[in-house]
Amino acid sequence: MTRHGDGRRPAGEHEVRGIAFSDPGEAVEPEPPEEPGPPAGEPAGPRRITWQRLVVLPAVVAAVLLATWLWFRGAELDSIAENSLAGGNVWLRLRQHISLTVVSTFFVLIIAIPLGVLLTRRRLRPAAPLVMALANIGQATPAIGLLALLVIWLGIGTRAALIGIVVYAVLPVLANTVAGLRAIDPTLVEAARGIGMSAAGVLRKVELPLAVPLILAGVRTALVLNVGTATLAYFGGGGGLGDLIASGITNQRMPVLVLGSVLTVALALLVDWLASLAEVLLRPRGLDPAGPGGARDGGA
Amino acid sequence: MTFWEYVGSRHEQLLADTYQHAGAVFQCMVVATLIGVAIGVLTYRSEWAGNLAVTATATVLTVPSLALIGLLIPVTGLGVAPTVTALVLYGLLPVVRNAIVGLRGVDPSLVDAATGIGMSRVARLFRVELPLAWPPILTGIRVATQMLMGIAAIAAYASGPGLGNEIFRGISSLGSANALNQVLAGTLGIIVLALLFDAAYVLIGRLTIPRGIRA
Numbered sequence: 054m055t056r057h058g059d060g061r062r063p064a065g066e067h068e069v070r071g072i073a074f075s076d077p078g079e080a081v082e083p084e085p086p087e088e089p090g091p092p093a094g095e096p097a098g099p100r101r102i103t104w105q106r107l108v109v110l111p112a113v114v115a116a117v118l119l120a121t122w123l124w125f126r127g128a129e130l131d132s133i134a135e136n137s138l139a140g141g142n143v144w145l146r147l148r149q150h151i152s153l154t155v156v157s158t159f160f161v162l163i164i165a166i167p168l169g170v171l172l173t174r175r176r177l178r179p180a181a182p183l184v185m186a187l188a189n190i191g192q193a194t195p196a197i198g199l200l201a202l203l204v205i206w207l208g209i210g211t212r213a214a215l216i217g218i219v220v221y222a223v224l225p226v227l228a229n230t231v232a233g234l235r236a237i238d239p240t241l242v243e244a245a246r247g248i249g250m251s252a253a254g255v256l257r258k259v260e261l262p263l264a265v266p267l268i269l270a271g272v273r274t275a276l277v278l279n280v281g282t283a284t285l286a287y288f289g290g291g292g293g294l295g296d297l298i299a300s301g302i303t304n305q306r307m308p309v310l311v312l313g314s315v316l317t318v319a320l321a322l323l324v325d326w327l328a329s330l331a332e333v334l335l336r337p338r339g340l341d342p343a344g345p346g347g348a349r350d351g352g353a
Numbered sequence: 354m355t356f357w358e359y360v361g362s363r364h365e366q367l368l369a370d371t372y373q374h375a376g377a378v379f380q381c382m383v384v385a386t387l388i389g390v391a392i393g394v395l396t397y398r399s400e401w402a403g404n405l406a407v408t409a410t411a412t413v414l415t416v417p418s419l420a421l422i423g424l425l426i427p428v429t430g431l432g433v434a435p436t437v438t439a440l441v442l443y444g445l446l447p448v449v450r451n452a453i454v455g456l457r458g459v460d461p462s463l464v465d466a467a468t469g470i471g472m473s474r475v476a477r478l479f480r481v482e483l484p485l486a487w488p489p490i491l492t493g494i495r496v497a498t499q500m501l502m503g504i505a506a507i508a509a510y511a512s513g514p515g516l517g518n519e520i521f522r523g524i525s526s527l528g529s530a531n532a533l534n535q536v537l538a539g540t541l542g543i544i545v546l547a548l549l550f551d552a553a554y555v556l557i558g559r560l561t562i563p564r565g566i567r568a
Contacts (some may be wrong), residue, residue, distance in 0.1 A: 070455030193547030195503035198520050198540030205523075205533050281417035285507070288524050293522045299424040302511060317417050325415045 108344050109169065110326045116321045121315045127306060134306040142297075147316060149292035153283040154210075154324065157218040166268060170256065171232025178183040181231055191224040196282050204289040215290025220281045225278065226271040233267030234260060266336050273328035280321045294320070359534035366422050367519070374515030378501045378550070381437055385444030386494055388480045392445070393452025393490075394478065410446035418443065418504045422511050436505065436513030443499040443504055451493030455486030484563050491562070495554045502547045506539065516542045 072198045123352070172181045200217035207213040236261055245255045261268075287295030301310025360367060379450075396402040413421075418439060425435035459482050469482045510516025518540030523532045 195506040201536040317420035
């Protein structure tokens with residue numbers, strides 16, 4: 054039985070992991086079952102953009118928005134509900150939400166990706182398990198608690214909210230980047246060094262291009278996470294669509310609550326959809342799982 | 354009042370909140386695991402159905418928790434109902450995905466061998482496939498539990514149970530002397546709970562993963 058279990062392993066990526074497995078034992082252990090996850094969800098699509106991918110989600114979102122709008126026009130609004138929607142408040146909150154998401158994602162990426170690259174360089178590699186352990190604890194921290202602590206520390210306002218969103222998303226993206234750079238076949242790096250490339254050249258011409266899918270996945274993770282955390286920005290005085298949801302809940306005004314929730318859901322789904330398209334479009338040709346050789350021939 | 358004095362003077366309330374938080378997450382996770390593994394078992398054989406299950410649960414995960422709770426309130430009212438529904442829905446994704454990945458990853462020759470020695474479909478599932486797929490499923494449960502800890506905190510805004518109430522009490526009394534203590538007590542409580550659950554899962558893994566496939 055044991056032999057059979059091992060015999061199953063050398064299927065593609067596992068060979069790479071066999072090497073990683075022996076060094077940092079503990080830190081890598083939770084990954085394996087997680088790693089095969091995304092590829093398993095993928096075979097249906099990501100490699101190519103089919104028309105379904107382009108049409109289905111936006112169509113569903115548009116239909117839901119239209120239905121909500123029609124329902125909302127018919128809903129009876131009393132003065133309290135009107136108050137929370139008056140003066141272009143809905144547009145203001147939507148714009149705030151989008152800008153919170155975009156700005157925080159930008160900061161997450163410029164912090165997490167260079168840090169991930171640094172942590173996989175030889176000199177800083179011993180620090181990586183520590184960072185991974187920190188990332189694990191970070192995941193256990195509730196976003197709302199982190200945000201509240203930052204607000205108490207930095208005072209209420211957009212700044213505290215923004216920092217909270219960034220801090221919350223940096224660790225997962227960092228963990229992803231480190232895991233992905235580590236999963237690069239060491240023989241490729243060795244081969245590149247062997248033909249005389251410098252360490253910087255290897256990073257720029259071999260490792261980073263190979264890690265592009267992973268970095269794009271990081272962008273997507275950060276965007277989706279940040280749309281969600283941005284709903285909590287309201288509790289830190291950062292505005293956003295959380296304002297509509299929260300005032301809907303506290304004032305018991307269902308139209309406000311539903312409008313805020315539907316807009317947030319629509320925004321989250323659209324952002325994820327756009328990021329998934331970017332993942333397909335920006336992936337380097339040679340990395341197409343269909344077959345590196347074939348794709349390269351077609352490209353040349 | 355220092356943090357420890359605060360904890361000392363409110364320990365009854367805090368313990369009750371902690372107990373409720375842990376209870377809500379644990380019970381929802383049990384339900385999510387049962388439903389999630391059932392979905393996995395029913396769909397993993399078909400490429401189409403399996404991918405649909407993964408996509409559907411992934412879409413739920415994309416939805417921000419406050420918005421999902423907001424959409425549930427008109428249906429279920431405030432309190433425990435939206436909390437439990439939201440927690441179960443969010444808990445499903447990692448379990449469904451890892452169950453499908455795990456079940457699909459079982460070596461077909463082992464299933465063939467099981468058929469060959471005369472095992473029925475049900476026996477194959479419970480004695481061969483599920484035990485072999487159990488490690489990834491358990492990882493899914495771990496990931497889901499950590500996530501639910503944070504979501505349960507947010508659900509407190511919709512009058513849900515648990516430590517989130519401490520945090521929101523702190524937020525609504527910003528500037529008062531106890532705000533920091535309340536937020537800190539709620540946040541640290543949740544972190545400790547999450548780490549305890551994580552340790553428990555490691556232990557469960559030791560006890561339940563068949564010896565032959567342990568890493």
